[in-house]
Amino acid sequence: MNYFQLFGLSEKFTLDNTKLLEVYQTLQKAVHPDRFANGTNQEKLIAVQKSAMINDAYQTLKNPLKRAGYMLKLRGTEMPNEQTSFSDNAFLMRQMELREMLAEVKFADDIDAAVFEINQTLDSEFSLLFKALQIKLTECNSAADKLAVEDLRKLKFYQKLHVELDRLEDLLFDD
Amino acid sequence: MALLQIAEPGQSTVPHEHRLAAGIDLGTTNSLVASVKSGEAQTLNDDAGNDILPSVVSYQEGEILVGEQAKKFAISDAENTIVSAKRLIGRSLKDIQSKYPSLPYSFSGDENHPEIQTRQGLINPVQVSAEILKNLNARAEQALGGELTGVVITVPAHFDDAQRQSTKDAAKIAGLNVLRLLNEPTAAAVAYGLDSGQEGIIAIFDLGGGTFDISILRLNRGVFEVLATGGDSALGGDDFDVVLVDHIIEQANLTRPLSNAMERQLSQQACIAKEQLSQNNQVEVNLTIDDKAWSMSLSKETFNGLIGSLVNKTLRACRRTLKDAEITVDDVIEVVMVGGSTRVPLVRSEVEKHFNKLPLTSIDPDKVVAVGAAIQADILAGNKPDSEMLLLDVIPLSLGLETMGGLVEKVIDRNTTIPVAKAQEFTTFKDGQTAMAIHVLQGERELVDDCRSLARFELRGIPPMTAGAAHIRVTFKVDADGLLEVSAMEKSTGVESKIEVKPSFGLDDKKITQMIIDSMTNAKEDIQARMVKEQQVEASRVIESIQAALVDDAALLSKDEIIVIEEAISSLAKIALTDVADDIESAIEILNDSTATFAERRMDSSIRTALSGQSVDEV
Numbered sequence: 039m040n041y042f043q044l045f046g047l048s049e050k051f052t053l054d055n056t057k058l059l060e061v062y063q064t065l066q067k068a069v070h071p072d073r074f075a076n077g078t079n080q081e082k083l084i085a086v087q088k089s090a091m092i093n094d095a096y097q098t099l100k101n102p103l104k105r106a107g108y109m110l111k112l113r114g115t116e117m118p119n120e121q122t123s124f125s126d127n128a129f130l131m132r133q134m135e136l137r138e139m140l141a142e143v144k145f146a147d148d149i150d151a152a153v154f155e156i157n158q159t160l161d162s163e164f165s166l167l168f169k170a171l172q173i174k175l176t177e178c179n180s181a182a183d184k185l186a187v188e189d190l191r192k193l194k195f196y197q198k199l200h201v202e203l204d205r206l207e208d209l210l211f212d213d
Numbered sequence: 214m215a216l217l218q219i220a221e222p223g224q225s226t227v228p229h230e231h232r233l234a235a236g237i238d239l240g241t242t243n244s245l246v247a248s249v250k251s252g253e254a255q256t257l258n259d260d261a262g263n264d265i266l267p268s269v270v271s272y273q274e275g276e277i278l279v280g281e282q283a284k285k286f287a288i289s290d291a292e293n294t295i296v297s298a299k300r301l302i303g304r305s306l307k308d309i310q311s312k313y314p315s316l317p318y319s320f321s322g323d324e325n326h327p328e329i330q331t332r333q334g335l336i337n338p339v340q341v342s343a344e345i346l347k348n349l350n351a352r353a354e355q356a357l358g359g360e361l362t363g364v365v366i367t368v369p370a371h372f373d374d375a376q377r378q379s380t381k382d383a384a385k386i387a388g389l390n391v392l393r394l395l396n397e398p399t400a401a402a403v404a405y406g407l408d409s410g411q412e413g414i415i416a417i418f419d420l421g422g423g424t425f426d427i428s429i430l431r432l433n434r435g436v437f438e439v440l441a442t443g444g445d446s447a448l449g450g451d452d453f454d455v456v457l458v459d460h461i462i463e464q465a466n467l468t469r470p471l472s473n474a475m476e477r478q479l480s481q482q483a484c485i486a487k488e489q490l491s492q493n494n495q496v497e498v499n500l501t502i503d504d505k506a507w508s509m510s511l512s513k514e515t516f517n518g519l520i521g522s523l524v525n526k527t528l529r530a531c532r533r534t535l536k537d538a539e540i541t542v543d544d545v546i547e548v549v550m551v552g553g554s555t556r557v558p559l560v561r562s563e564v565e566k567h568f569n570k571l572p573l574t575s576i577d578p579d580k581v582v583a584v585g586a587a588i589q590a591d592i593l594a595g596n597k598p599d600s601e602m603l604l605l606d607v608i609p610l611s612l613g614l615e616t617m618g619g620l621v622e623k624v625i626d627r628n629t630t631i632p633v634a635k636a637q638e639f640t641t642f643k644d645g646q647t648a649m650a651i652h653v654l655q656g657e658r659e660l661v662d663d664c665r666s667l668a669r670f671e672l673r674g675i676p677p678m679t680a681g682a683a684h685i686r687v688t689f690k691v692d693a694d695g696l697l698e699v700s701a702m703e704k705s706t707g708v709e710s711k712i713e714v715k716p717s718f719g720l721d722d723k724k725i726t727q728m729i730i731d732s733m734t735n736a737k738e739d740i741q742a743r744m745v746k747e748q749q750v751e752a753s754r755v756i757e758s759i760q761a762a763l764v765d766d767a768a769l770l771s772k773d774e775i776i777v778i779e780e781a782i783s784s785l786a787k788i789a790l791t792d793v794a795d796d797i798e799s800a801i802e803i804l805n806d807s808t809a810t811f812a813e814r815r816m817d818s819s820i821r822t823a824l825s826g827q828s829v830d831e832v
Contacts, residue, residue: 044820046824059433060434061824063433063434063436063603064823064824065820065823065824066436066603066605067436067601067603067823068819068820068822068823069816069819069820070603070605070693071632071692071693072393072592072593072603072604072693075363075392075393075593075594075595076362076593076594076595076754076758077758077812078755078758078759078804078805078808078812079755079805080805080806080808080809080811080812081758081762081808081812081815081816083812084812084813084816085816086632086690086692086693087634088816088820089632089693090631090632090633090634090690091634093629093630093631093632093633094633094634094635096630097629097630204536208533
């Protein structure tokens with residue numbers, strides 16, 4: 039049973055978050071270990087397993103990038119591992135530029151404004167790519183899926199940059 | 214029939230009868246026990262009518278004192294009187310000495326298992342906590358009129374694995390059945406949530422004596438979902454006292470080192486002054502220095518100046534946690550104040566400013582955690598089978614493994630909902646490598662040295678292969694108590710080696726058994742009798758629960774399958790009448806194993822039932 043089936047959802051990329059949360063809560067109410075605090079060891083063991091699986095399923099379906107990766111995997115198109123080199127040179131150049139921008143932030147005259155600007159840049163480039171991914175995923179053929187995997191890999195670069203920006207913000211504004 | 218004979222007084226083999234359960238707030242400064250009585254959760258009093266038990270244990274000649282009685286020795290016999298043991302459990306000696314350099318105790322034992330030298334011998338901080346738990350358990354049994362089925366014990370949300378494990382060990386030594394370790398802020402949310410039936414995002418600001426937690430929860434359809442939690446395991450009201458003591462020392466022209474008695478006198482007076490400043494703008498601090506009376510006046514302004522940076526630290530944690538939860542201050546509909554230190558006016562006003570709303574304080578901040586724990590205990594004990602309430606908590610700190618170059622690779626990120634299971638694959642880096650060292654860490658930093666080391670173990674017996682050919686799968690499992698179990702196996706050749714680890718800071722089973730025996734000789738009880746009784750209680754509990762399951766779901770089993778289970782039940786019922794603990798334990802094991810398939814089918818069936826209630830959006 040895959041995660042979509044487990045949640046009684048059809049295998050579509052766009053899904054209703056409210057509905058997802060509702061099913062998640064209903065499932066956890068049925069299997070959470072708290073329901074078996076008085077049960078046998080076997081019941082407790084299985085409750086932990088099922089509850090952990092439902093948590094993982096929920097996180098996978100809720101997060102759009104995880105959901106995309108999971109759908110592609112179900113369709114038989116696996117993500118190449120992180121070491122596999124990128125062929126898109128323009129993209130790589132852009133990433134290096136963005137990294138430089140990040141490194142420059144702390145020297146900016148107005149740090150607040152610099153952070154705001156890079157945040158906007160990251161967000162707009164992310165949503166462009168994300169829309170492209172969404173369209174490819176609806177095509178449901180292996181050629182489109184292969185291209186979708188490339189988009190997904192690129193989106194993960196942006197996700198990493200975002201994490202680094204967050205960390206930078208913590209450093210700059212906390213002390 | 215035989216089954217009834219193994220029931221203990223106060224226990225019952227009849228399903229759905231009220232089971233006695235309690236919630237315990239095992240605090241740094243004070244501890245409480247609460248229980249649901251006639252539908253209402255309330256704290257339980259001791260003989261003197263107090264519900265608050267100071268978390269102080271004093272090791273006197275021939276007796277162990279707990280609470281107020283122990284507190285009397287805090288100054289005169291500081292070396293043998295342990296206060297704030299919660300700050301010490303699950304920590305290394307190095308940790309303790311760097312964080313609390315002026316403790317009056319003399320430590321021994323090894324680096325990872327520090328013990329305190331008292332006149333009753335070496336005492337592990339876990340044993341100190343066990344004494345407090347025993348005292349509260351006795352109080353609850355007296356108040357409720359019977360033995361407890363189980364307890365829920367609260368811990369700070371940011372407690373790491375070693376601290377949680379140590380708390381559970383303390384309960385084991387005290388002879389308690391732990392239904393769940395519950396995070397303190399979540400307990401507070403339960404106490405408030407059931408009152409108001411509110412839906413939306415709430416923030417719990419929990420500043421206790423020695424710890425600070427901030428948790429962001431979403432309340433929806435009876436589900437308390439923790440979105441993120443943060444805090445500081447070494448920040449609390451005690452730290453307000455510490456900066457105030459430093460200030461007093463300066464004003465009184467004293468120089469350290471001071472005697473243990475003087476240090477205790479200073480911190481007691483500082484604490485009194487702090488508490489008075491919640492009501493007054495100016496107070497007198499009185500000391501006896503070299504038998505002479507000395508006093509100074511202290512204004513609220515001066516005090517606020519002293520603690521300002523500590524309060525700011527809590528607000529920084531709030532900001533970070535809101536960000537982790539991916540929400541903004543405006544999304545928060547309610548802020549709940551928990552812990553005695555939230556009585557400090559500066560804390561209240563700063564929190565109000567930060568969240569831009571008046572914090573909730575309607576339930577006594579000292580009692581709210583115990584009350585919430587009692588509500589959860591009542592449900593877990595099975596007294597409310599129709600309850601819709603469910604708590605979904607998270608792990609407070611990321612879990613990871615050491616990789617090449619002293620770096621940490623995260624396996625489970627902080628704020629992941631528990632229970633959770635995650636696996637990561639690694640490979641060998643040398644030809645013919647047959648063993649691999651696995652080092653488990655907890656924390657957010659990238660370097661091994663900056664994280665908490667939880668456990669080290671070696672996976673041996675990997676078949677010799679070329680470098681990179683082995684597939685070593687390391688699995689992390691965190692249960693609903695937030696406790697971690699790590700296992701590793703090599704799977705490419707079908708050869709499986711599996712090791713389960715216990716944290717390096719925890720106590721091994723042998724040591725725990727020894728501590729139980731030690732505590733027995735004090736109470737003049739018999740360890741054998743206790744173990745037999747524990748197994749008998751467990752046997753009747755297991756039988757009861759399987760019989761109830763058979764009544765509900767026998768349809769999921771074939772006739773033959775039912776016969777196998779019923780035979781295991783009657784053979785356990787027979788063995789449970791004997792007095793050999795090991796035999797009963799193995800009969801329980803056999804019965805448990807015989808129900809594996811049954812349990813799995815029941816779980817799947819309840820998933821199907823739950824889903825059928827939902828409108829499934831099929832294409």
